[in-house]
Amino acid sequence: MTDATLGLASLPQQNVLVKVEDGIAWVTLNRPSKRNAINPGIVFEMVQVMDVLEMEDSARCVVITGAGDAFSAGQDLKEYFREPDAGHPIARERLHRANAAWQWRRMMFYSKPTIAMVNGWCFGGAFQVLLACDLAVADEEATFGLSEINWGIIPAGIVTKSVAMALSQRKALYYILTGETFNGRTAEDIGLVNFAVPKDQLVARTTAIAKKLIEKNPQVLRAAKTAYHYTRDMSWDAAAEYLASKNDQTAFRDPEKGASKGMNQFLDEKSYRPGLGAYRRD
Ligand code: ACO
Secondary structure, X not given: OOOHHHOHHHOOOOOEEEEEEOOEEEEEEOOHHHOOOEOHHHHXXXXXHHHHHXXXXXXXXXXXXXXXXXXXXXXXXXXXXXXXXXXOHHHHHHHHHHHHHHHOHHHHOOOOOEEEEEOOEEEOOHHHHHHHOOEEEEEOXXXXXXXXXXXXXXXXXXXXXXXXXXXXXXXXXXXXXXXXOEEHHHHHHOOOOOEEEOHHHHHHHHHHHHHHHHOOOHHHHHHHHHHHHHHHOOOHHHHHHHHHXXXXXXXXXXXXXXXXXXXHHHHHOOOOOOOOOOOOOO
């Protein structure tokens, strides 16, 4: 793991560009000439980026997008598959482990909210980046595809599992088995992204969602997301017990004591409506 305390200045800013503005960390996969295909450069740099942003207080929401006209064309067939497959088996294992290290559980339980901003091509392994983010907004003309079947492999890594969790069986199997492409509007219809918008509204819509997340209590956001992921695999009774404890733990650990602040502002001060927005966090 990177020494996250080194901060933003320690990031290479080569295969991945990072800038933080008004609380939003814009993380851009930066190999536009290769349609941002995920090569070892992106893999190892993203591990660093996720480590650093987690400790960077100015970054309160993370947006992942791609440079140029692609979100990402998936794993790099040459640099992620062919060359490592022919190379040292442990080096290959390390590469695959690093790829999983930032995209899988790490993002699922990442301590800050994440949004995928799909600005163009999104294929294969890029589905995991997309699905690992909490929320997603797409250009309505972006092109999506589980293209693995087209060149003789199955959606591996953890893509098939993620797709199975996000889509209905009919939709998941249709796209896994046919490799057919679809656009952002279809991605919204099938629930793969939250919203599909015209290209010229993509940044504005993403920014608006990020701002909505930023105004919430970060400790509670973190707990809500963790609870969502864990309870999906639990029985009803275990989930109820876990949620009761998690709720108590969240209130206990919350440095801003949000629950009692919110209650006071609604019941005593009558200064806000919890149904309509977040409590005053000053
Ligand atoms: N791996 C390696 N190189 C890639 C990849 C990739 N996944 N995608 C694009 N590139 C490279 C191309 O080889 C080309 O390199 P070159 O300029 O050195 O020849 C460059 O990026 C540009 O690609 P083009 O195909 O020329 O770009 P175009 O805009 O015409 O098409 C598209 C874009 C549709 C994304 C096409 O590149 C493509 O089909 N890529 C593969 C997509 C795919 O199947 N991804 C899944 C990979 S499997 C997995 O992720 C598990």
